[in-house]
Amino acid sequence: AQRVTQPEKLLSVFKGAPVELKCNYSYSGSPELFWYVQYSRQRLQLLLRHISRESIKGFTADLNKGETSFHLKKPFAQEEDSAMYYCALRPANAGGTSYGKLTFGQGTILTVHP
Amino acid sequence: EAGVVQSPRYKIIEKKQPVAFWCNPISGHNTLYWYRQNLGQGPELLIRYENEEAVDDSQLPKDRFSAERLKGVDSTLKIQPAELGDSAVYLCASSLRDRFYQETQYFGPGTRLLVL
Numbered sequence: 001a002q003r004v005t006q007p008e009k010l011l012s013v014f015k016g017a018p019v020e021l022k023c024n025y026s027y028s029g030s031p032e033l034f035w036y037v038q039y040s041r042q043r044l045q046l047l048l049r050h051i052s053r054e055s056i057k058g059f060t061a062d063l064n065k066g067e068t069s070f071h072l073k074k075p076f077a078q079e080e081d082s083a084m085y086y087c088a089l090r091p092a093n094a095g096g097t098s099y100g101k102l103t104f105g106q107g108t109i110l111t112v113h114p
Numbered sequence: 115e116a117g118v119v120q121s122p123r124y125k126i127i128e129k130k131q132p133v134a135f136w137c138n139p140i141s142g143h144n145t146l147y148w149y150r151q152n153l154g155q156g157p158e159l160l161i162r163y164e165n166e167e168a169v170d171d172s173q174l175p176k177d178r179f180s181a182e183r184l185k186g187v188d189s190t191l192k193i194q195p196a197e198l199g200d201s202a203v204y205l206c207a208s209s210l211r212d213r214f215y216q217e218t219q220y221f222g223p224g225t226r227l228l229v230l
Contacts, residue, residue: 004156043117044157044205044221051216086156101170102219104156 002027004089006105013077014113021072021108023061023087030092033063033070034102038084047072047085057081077112084109118222120206126228132194135225139187139208146183147219148191149205157205163189196229203227 003026013019025031035047048056050063050070061072070087087105119138127133139146144165149157160179162170165186174181178197183189193200203226207219 009154043223046218088156101159101162102157104158106154106156 002031002089002091002103004087004103004105006085006087006108008108009106010109010111012111012113015079016076019074019077019081019110019112021085021087021110023070023072023105025068025070025087025089027068027089027091031063032090032092033061034088034090035059035061035070035072036086036088036104038086040083044086077110079112079114082110082112118206118208118220120204120222120225122225123223124226124228126230127196128230129198130195132192133196133227134190134192135204135206135227137189137191137206137222139189139206140210140220143208143210143220144186145209145211145217146189147205147207147209148181148189149207151203151205151224153202160191193227196227198229201227201229 005024007022033050036044037047038044047059048054048061050061059072059074061070063070084107086107088102090102118140121136125133146163148160150160151157159173161168161174161181163183166183179193181191191204203224205224206222209217209219211217
């Protein structure tokens, strides 16, 4: 079974401060990890995936298999980063019913104060 | 492009009544998902379609929920009869695998259901 845990329901920072949204997972196989974001009154959208190793809107996330974590980081938070963030896991290279099945964490509401 | 379209956006019904949700995926996307999102939780998969075939419906409560995807395009999700615990946001997503088997799921705006 796969499980994603986001320990913080709420996270508040001031503009310009660093921010880290935590994500831990449990999965016996090889996972693909994602961060999804939902801005106010907008639909859920992909922010970044670990295999791309890219920075999106200043955010980065590193998959740490030893600690089974995929924390999302940004060195200088902006007010427009305020949103709900979901960490999600999918089995990598899985066929059949496992393919495409995203398991989401409970989400973290990030508020960036001016 | 409009993206994934869902209707209705909101629905209020009394318990024991039937309800149906409709989803139009992004053109060309052959994989379609229905998720349920309870308040304060992340989305949970209900059913996945590859074209018109339901390939993973293990999480669908089959005693009251049903889904179909005729012609492999639009899909409907039905609840009959609805219960109070069915109050949630129902999300539809669609995706297309690229030649590297990378897949991105695109979500619709959701249907917010309230059962009274």
